[in-house]
Amino acid sequence: MSSQTAILGAGVMGETLLSGLVRAGRRVDHLLVGEKRPERARELEERYGVAVVGNVEAARRADTVALVVKPQDMADVLAEIAPELRPGQLLVSLAAGITTAFIESRVPAGVAVVRVMPNTPALVDEGMAAISPGSHCSEDHLAEAEALMGSVGKVLRIPERQQDAVTAISGSGPAYIFFVVESMIEAGVHLGLPRSTATDLVIQTLVGSAKMLRETGTHPTVLREQVTSPAGTTAAALRELEIHKVRAAFLAAMEAARDRSRALAEGS
Ligand SMILES: NC(=O)C1=CN([C@@H]2O[C@H](COP(=O)(O)OP(=O)(O)OC[C@H]3O[C@@H](n4cnc5c(N)ncnc54)[C@H](O)[C@@H]3O)[C@@H](O)[C@H]2O)C=CC1
Ligand SMILES: O=C(O)[C@@H]1CCC=N1
Numbered sequence: 001m002s003s004q005t006a007i008l009g010a011g012v013m014g015e016t017l018l019s020g021l022v023r024a025g026r027r028v029d030h031l032l033v034g035e036k037r038p039e040r041a042r043e044l045e046e047r048y049g050v051a052v053v054g055n056v057e058a059a060r061r062a063d064t065v066a067l068v069v070k071p072q073d074m075a076d077v078l079a080e081i082a083p084e085l086r087p088g089q090l091l092v093s094l095a096a097g098i099t100t101a102f103i104e105s106r107v108p109a110g111v112a113v114v115r116v117m118p119n120t121p122a123l124v125d126e127g128m129a130a131i132s133p134g135s136h137c138s139e140d141h142l143a144e145a146e147a148l149m150g151s152v153g154k155v156l157r158i159p160e161r162q163q164d165a166v167t168a169i170s171g172s173g174p175a176y177i178f179f180v181v182e183s184m185i186e187a188g189v190h191l192g193l194p195r196s197t198a199t200d201l202v203i204q205t206l207v208g209s210a211k212m213l214r215e216t217g218t219h220p221t222v223l224r225e226q227v228t229s230p231a232g233t234t235a236a237a238l239r240e241l242e243i244h245k246v247r248a249a250f251l252a253a254m255e256a257a258r259d260r261s262r263a264l265a266e267g268s
Pocket of ligand 1: 037
């Protein structure tokens with residue numbers, strides 16, 4: 001992997017990547033951060049001992065530049081750093097919706113671009129990242145982006161046309177799961193359980209179910225059927241979820257996320 005990596009934009013996802021690289025053993029003096037908010041920059045310097053510099057200096061010194069600003073800020077950051085970029089350098093964009101073509105049209109020819117859709121479980125090294133190469137990207141560049149994201153979880157190579165759907169599933173996905181968890185805890189409280197008991201029950205049920213999915217490789221439908229006794233409690237609950245069209249709501253939600261990802265590319 002290249003010696004210097006810069007992270008431009010150190011909010012939730014930027015810090016997630018930074019902390020993962022540090023946990024994975026990356027030397028802090030091989031990392032640079034560009035961050036607009038001075039108080040946030042100081043916080044990261046204190047927490048990680050990392051050098052926070054201007055975007056222009058970071059782009060000049062780094063071999064790999066991770067772009068972790070909001071999609072709406074991407075054009076400004078690219079305009080700022082483009083004069084410093086050189087062919088062969090690697091830009092790894094983690095921004096939802098932003099295409100490799102959008103980035104390539106704003107930087108010098110020959111700069112390699114990889115589009116990534118990460119997710120926040122990277123904070124505990126259980127991230128899911130999907131990566132797609134741009135048009136000037138060699139296998140070495142793609143492997144480098146894979147190693148970068150691989151330090152905080154799993155990485156899948158996908159065609160770029162699938163990125164908006166991936167954003168809807170795994171990028172935003174943790175929020176849907178947390179929403180379900182919140183809803184189940186509130187239901188437990190409604191049924192008379194102490195909040196701490198409901199919380200413990202829901203979290204362990206989630207972790208156990210996730211582990212079953214990963215470790216048994218059994219289809220989720222089969223696992224659900226194993227829990228559903230004839231005329232039992234689970235069947236009664238699932239009937240309500242079907243009546244309330246939860247399956248259709250998930251489909252509509254993810255179509256909305258996919259469409260929003262597409263719109264972000266157009267700057268809205
Ligand atoms: N939060 C999430 O779960 C995920 C986020 N992403 C993508 O990651 C990117 C960042 O998202 P978050 O970290 O959630 O946002 P955030 O708002 O927490 O972080 C963005 C950071 O960029 C900084 N910033 C803004 N303009 C800048 C500039 N010109 N130069 C340097 N720093 C600048 C902001 O001060 C802020 O600290 C977005 O493009 C988002 O689509 C992708 C997948 C998941
Ligand atoms: O909500 C968003 O736009 C970002 C991208 C995927 C997850 N968070």
